[in-house]
Amino acid sequence: MLLTILGGCGAWPGAGQACSGYLVEHDGFRLLVDPGYATVPRLLERVAADQIDAVFVSHGHPDHCADLNPLLRARALRDDPPAPLPVYSPPGALDAVLALDRPGMLADAYVLREFTAGDRLGIGPFDAWTRLLPHSVPNAGVRLTAGDRVLAYTGDSGPSPDVVELARGAHLLLHEATYADRVPEGSQRHLSSAREAGRQAKEAGVRHLVLTHLQPGTDAVAAQAAAGAGYDGEIGVAVSGLAVDLS
Numbered sequence: 001m002l003l004t005i006l007g008g009c010g011a012w013p014g015a016g017q018a019c020s021g022y023l024v025e026h027d028g029f030r031l032l033v034d035p036g037y038a039t040v041p042r043l044l045e046r047v048a049a050d051q052i053d054a055v056f057v058s059h060g061h062p063d064h065c066a067d068l069n070p071l072l073r074a075r076a077l078r079d080d081p082p083a084p085l086p087v088y089s090p091p092g093a094l095d096a097v098l099a100l101d102r103p104g105m106l107a108d109a110y111v112l113r114e115f116t117a118g119d120r121l122g123i124g125p126f127d128a129w130t131r132l133l134p135h136s137v138p139n140a141g142v143r144l145t146a147g148d149r150v151l152a153y154t155g156d157s158g159p160s161p162d163v164v165e166l167a168r169g170a171h172l173l174l175h176e177a178t179y180a181d182r183v184p185e186g187s188q189r190h191l192s193s194a195r196e197a198g199r200q201a202k203e204a205g206v207r208h209l210v211l212t213h214l215q216p217g218t219d220a221v222a223a224q225a226a227a228g229a230g231y232d233g234e235i236g237v238a239v240s241g242l243a244v245d246l247s
């Protein structure tokens with residue numbers, strides 16, 4: 001299983017950067033997880049739009065799904081459009097982004113497969129266990145298994161025993177860390193700090209932690225240090241172009 005980070009900014013894309021977007025490949029199958037703002041140009045540097053086999057969206061915030069629109073346009077507006085793209089999302093999460101173009105324009109470009117967080121999905125070679133994690137809108141964390149490799153991704157989530165269960169024993173945990181040390185009051189149930197991500201990675205016994213969704217202004221070095229206070233495994237920070245081979 002190969003993970004390639006397309007972007008790792010939380011909330012909005014910093015200068016020259018992109019929001020959440022992760023290409024996960026196994027056995028020639030390409031799954032795009034969370035096509036957030038500005039991820040499609042990074043994606044197209046690596047693969048053509050018609051080479052994506054499925055999309056998984058954790059929740060409906062635009063920093064996690066806005067670039068579904070240009071991805072569908074890149075498939076629908078060519079002379080020989082590819083087969084409809086399977087798009088997995090929590091119910092209603094994509095209503096806004098799918099309404100950006102005139103009704104029907106992109107209708108043949110995708111097939112929407114809405115699921116309820118907690119469902120177990122088969123997506124190509126991936127076994128995808130979803131889990132409802134605490135955020136301001138329904139957010140599905142996902143545990144992707146292919147062969148004997150496991151990648152867990154939180155989407156956006158406050159600290160929760162459910163994150164630990166989702167990530168239990170994973171080879172890699174991709175964990176939202178909007179802030180390094182402290183989440184502002186009012187967001188503490190819905191977002192995490194890098195410090196909390198490290199604590200949860202340790203409790204889950206994961207081999208490798210990658211911090212993502214750092215809000216522009218959050219210092220990556222400080223975030224890494226904060227996560228390292230509670231976790232002694234390998235810690236990375238998601239930036240466009242970072243690739244991790246889990247095999």
Ligand SMILES: [Zn+2]
Nearest residue numbers: 059061135156
């Ligand atoms: Zn969010």
